[in-house]
C-alpha cells in the first residue's frame with residue numbers, strides 16, 4: 001500500500017473516531033502531508049499530517065494525573081514516572097511506578113517549593129548511591145529561579161525522605177548520571193545580557209553530599225558546563241536545552257525546545273568539555289526537541305518532537321533523521337501521540353509520555369482527557 005493512501009485511510013479513520021457526525025465524504029488535503037509544523041489551521045489538522053508508525057496505548061491516567069513527563073528505569077526493572085500536573089496543577093504532583101501491566105503511586109506528598117507552594121518533578125534518574133534524583137520545573141509557577149534538583153532517599157527499594165540538593169535553577173529539566181556526576185539541563189538559564197539563554201550544568205555526587213548547592217543565577221556559575229541561545233520562532237517559546245543523554249563514546253547531546261537545534265558536546269575522558277556544536281542534520285528539519293534517550297548499542301537518539309506530535313530518530317553515526325512515529329492533533333485515544341515529552345527505551349520498547357500541554361502553533365491544540373502513556377516497538 002502506498003504510504004500516502006495509508007495515511008489518508010488512517011486520517012479518515014481518525015476523523016471518524018473523533019467526530020460523532022461523520023460524513024461519507026472525508027475531507028482531505030492530499031498534497032502536503034510532510035510539514036505539519038507549517039500547518040497553522042486548527043481543528044482540521046488531523047487530515048493534513050502524515051500518520052507514521054503505530055504507537056500503542058500503554059496506560060490511561062485519571063484527571064489527578066494529567067501531565068505525565070519524566071521516565072527512568074528503576075533497579076527492580078519497573079519504570080518511575082514523574083507527573084508534574086502542569087496542565088492542571090490544582091492536582092498535586094506525584095511520582096508513579098509503572099510496568100507494562102500496572103501503574104501505581106510511588107511517592108506522593110513531594111515537598112513543595114516554599115514560595116510557589118508547588119512541587120514540579122520533571123526528568124529523574126537513579127544515582128550511583130541508589131537514591132533517586134529529580135529536576136523541578138518551577139518556571140511555570142515563578143520566573144525567579146525557584147527550580148531545584150531534589151534527592152529521594154531510597155532504602156531497600158522504598159522511597160523515603162526527599163531533600164533539596166541544588167537550588168536556584170530557572171527551569172531544571174533533564175537529568176543524567178554518568179559515573180559520579182549528574183548532568184542537568186536548565187531550559188531557562190538566562191544571563192544578564194541574554195534572556196534567551198539555557199545551559200547544561202554538572203555536579204559531582206561528593207559535592208551533593210556536602211550540603212545544598214546554591215547556584216548563582218544569571219552568571220557563568222562554576223557548575224555551568226556550557227550555554228545555548230534560543231532563536232525564538234513563531235511558537236514564541238524561548239525554552240532552550242531540554243532532553244539530555246550521552247552516546248557510546250561519552251559525548252553528550254541536547255536539543256532546544258524552542259527552536260529544535262540539536263547540540264553535541266564532545267567530552268574528554270575526565271568529563272570536561274572539548275567542543276560544543278550545533279549539528280547539521282540530514283533529512284527532516286526538526287523544529288522542537290523535548291525529552292530524548294540514546295541507545296548506546298546503536299548510537300541512535302530517540303527524541304520527542306513535541307511541537308509536531310512526532311518521535312524522531314537521529315542516527316549519531318551519520319547525523320540522519322528519520323521519523324519513527326507521528327500523527328495529527330488527537331486527544332491520545334488508542335495511544336496516538338498527544339504531544340510526546342519524554343521517552344525511555346527498555347529492550348525493544350520505547351515508552352512515551354504524552355505531556356499534552358500545547359504551546360502556540362503546536363500540532364496538539366488542547367490538553368484533554370484521556371491522559372496517556374504510549375509505547376512503540378522499535379526494531
Ligand SMILES: [Ca+2]
Nearest residue numbers: 190195196238
Ligand atoms: Ca528566557
Ligand SMILES: [Ca+2]
Nearest residue numbers: 331332368370
Ligand atoms: Ca490527552
Ligand SMILES: [Ca+2]
Nearest residue numbers: 330331366368
Ligand atoms: Ca491533546
